[in-house]
Every structure is written in C-alpha cells, then in structure tokens.
Amino acid sequence: MPGTEATKALTAAVVDSFHDTPDPRLRELLQGLVRHLHGYVRELRPTMKEWEYAVEYLTAVGQKCDPTRQEFILLSDVLGVSMLVETVNEQSGGTESTVLGPFHVVESPKRDSGDNIDLLGTGTPGVVSVRVMAVDGSPLAGANVDVWQCNEDGFYDVQQPEIQPLGNGRGLFRTDHEGRLWFRTVVPSHYPIPTDGPVGLLLDSTERHPYRPAHIHFIVEADGYRPLTTHIFVADSPYLDSDAVFAVKESLVVDFARVDDEEEARRRQVTAPFRLAEFDITVEPEKNVEPEKNKDAR
The missing domain is CATH 2.60.130.10 (Aromatic compound dioxygenase)
Structure with a gap:
C-alpha cells in the first residue's frame, strides 16, 4: 500500500496527541478510537468521494434527531x-x-x-x-x-x-x-x-x-x-x-x-x-x- 509508513506515522501522531488527557479512561477511549478508525481506513481505502458521502450521511443522521426521535441511536441499533x-x-x-x-x-x-x-x-x-x-x-x-x-x-x-x-x-x-x-x-x-x-x-x-x-x-x-x-x-x-x-x-x-x-x-x-x-x-x-x-x- 502506497505511503504505508506515512499512514502509520500519522496514526501514531494522532494517538500521541491525546497522551496528556487528564482522565485516563477518556484517554484510553480516544486513543482506541483513533487506532481502530485509522485501521478501517487503511484496510478499505475509501475514496475522497466515499468519505465525503460518509460525512454527509452522518450529518443527515444528526439533522434527523429531535426531542422525540434519536436517529443516532437508531443507527447504532441497526449496526448492532x-x-x-x-x-x-x-x-x-x-x-x-x-x-x-x-x-x-x-x-x-x-x-x-x-x-x-x-x-x-x-x-x-x-x-x-x-x-x-x-x-x-x-x-x-x-x-x-x-x-x-x-x-x-x-x-x-x-x-x-x-x-x-x-x-x-x-x-x-x-x-x-x-x-x-x-x-x-x-x-x-x-x-x-x-x-x-x-x-x-x-x-x-x-x-x-x-x-x-x-x-x-x-x-x-x-x-x-x-x-x-x-x-x-x-x-x-x-x-x-x-x-x-x-x-x-x-x-x-x-x-x-x-x-x-x-x-x-x-x-x-x-x-x-x-x-x-x-x-x-x-x-x-x-x-x-x-x-x-x-x-x-x-
């Protein structure tokens, strides 16, 4: 994969950016999120167009939420x-x-x-x-x-x-x-x-x-x-x-x-x-x- 070392260096830098988070559990959660999300991107290599669609999709999910409906919970539900x-x-x-x-x-x-x-x-x-x-x-x-x-x-x-x-x-x-x-x-x-x-x-x-x-x-x-x-x-x-x-x-x-x-x-x-x-x-x-x-x- 082109740029493999560069992508790993980027992930390490982002993980390290949370190193001084005072709450240890918050630090653990954020660093784990970065590692897994970056791993997903490295594995499946979404195109820029696909990533833009993903951002637009999540934006639409948030816009559908209101005081009587929680679309993000619904998304979490259907993804298991x-x-x-x-x-x-x-x-x-x-x-x-x-x-x-x-x-x-x-x-x-x-x-x-x-x-x-x-x-x-x-x-x-x-x-x-x-x-x-x-x-x-x-x-x-x-x-x-x-x-x-x-x-x-x-x-x-x-x-x-x-x-x-x-x-x-x-x-x-x-x-x-x-x-x-x-x-x-x-x-x-x-x-x-x-x-x-x-x-x-x-x-x-x-x-x-x-x-x-x-x-x-x-x-x-x-x-x-x-x-x-x-x-x-x-x-x-x-x-x-x-x-x-x-x-x-x-x-x-x-x-x-x-x-x-x-x-x-x-x-x-x-x-x-x-x-x-x-x-x-x-x-x-x-x-x-x-x-x-x-x-x-x-």
Whole structure:
C-alpha cells in the first residue's frame, strides 16, 4: 500500500496527541478510537468521494434527531453496536439486558400498580405482572420500573401526536413490599423502525427489512443495584428470529397467555379474553456498593 509508513506515522501522531488527557479512561477511549478508525481506513481505502458521502450521511443522521426521535441511536441499533455495548456490559447473574431503543425520549408518567397505561382502549387487552428480585431471590421493594411500549398498530405516542396522547403506553411504577407490580395495557404489535430518514436509506440500500418483534421496554432501578435496561418479547410475534436491531434474547421471550375466564378478567379490571404475561426481573448489586436492604438489616 502506497505511503504505508506515512499512514502509520500519522496514526501514531494522532494517538500521541491525546497522551496528556487528564482522565485516563477518556484517554484510553480516544486513543482506541483513533487506532481502530485509522485501521478501517487503511484496510478499505475509501475514496475522497466515499468519505465525503460518509460525512454527509452522518450529518443527515444528526439533522434527523429531535426531542422525540434519536436517529443516532437508531443507527447504532441497526449496526448492532447498541446490542454489542449491552452485551459487553451484561449482568453475569441477573436478567439479560437489551437495547434502549430510540423512543425513550419522554418522561414516563408516575402510575400506581394496577393502572392502565393504554389510554385509548383499543386493541387486545393485556395484563403484565412483574416481580423484581435480587440475584439471591429476595424481593426488592420500592424499585423504580420504567415501562414504555408501542400501541396495537406498532406506533409510540411520540410518533402519533395527533392520535395518541403523550404518555400513552408509558408508566413509571414502584414495586410493593414483595417486589411486585402489575399494569393493564394493550398487547403491542411488531413494527418497522422509522424508515423515513438516513437509517431507512441504509436498510433499503442493503435490502434489509426494518421490522422489530412485539415487545415492551423496561428500565429497573433500585438503591444499591445496577440499573437494568431490558425488554420482554411477545412469544408468538413475527420477526423474533430476525430483529432489525439484533436485540432478541431467548430468555426475554415471554408467553402472553390467552385468558378467557370472566371472573379473572373482572379481578384484573379488563374484559375477556385478554392476554396475561407474568415474569421475574433479577438485578445485580452495584460493585462496591452495599444494597440498601442489607444496610437496613444491620
């Protein structure tokens, strides 16, 4: 390759330019970025026209971002980077994590256990029952559980402001003394990620489909424990084997069982038939942080 020694010298000079960065982790990240990015260029040798297009493309991605849409997260998702970051930071003993997604952009309204997060009253009614536990099986009372999902047509509230009120499909819950909470909702649909921007152009150009299987998002936070970002996936949904953002994990696929019992429906404050999902979420202690429950026990 022409100029090989010169390109290596350039890379070394750029890496060295960050040598005096006070924060050692920032220094490590920046120097690693330079080495890998320069290695990519040396390997594939993009033309000036190709590099200009790449810069224009990333500019367009940024221009597509707004307070209710994060195109850069979407790009990270479809390239598998979001899932890779989740995987290298995976809990070793708790519930598996998965991607945040581009629609956690609105603060979820506070709700009580048993509330209905479906504000429209359409679609197949669902009931979701969750138990939050530590890895030793003890329940975590007072854990915050942030929930968000699309509607039965595959759209989030921020995508349909003229149809869905802000906060539809969202809720911020706290677990009870047994670590439990439940809520009423509508069974979500599989859906295409937004394709009207640069990420859609990427998928179209590479003949990749844009679909995600039906799922509900969760962020679980409890004092003294590592925050967990995860989903549950509807077991009979299409695209479980080809999620556009590579986020499906077998342990997160949950049966939304059909319930025809009228008495059970009344107890759950829904109409029969409805779909019922029950599952546990397990979180790990923060490293070098004593969980609050252990502090209280002393």
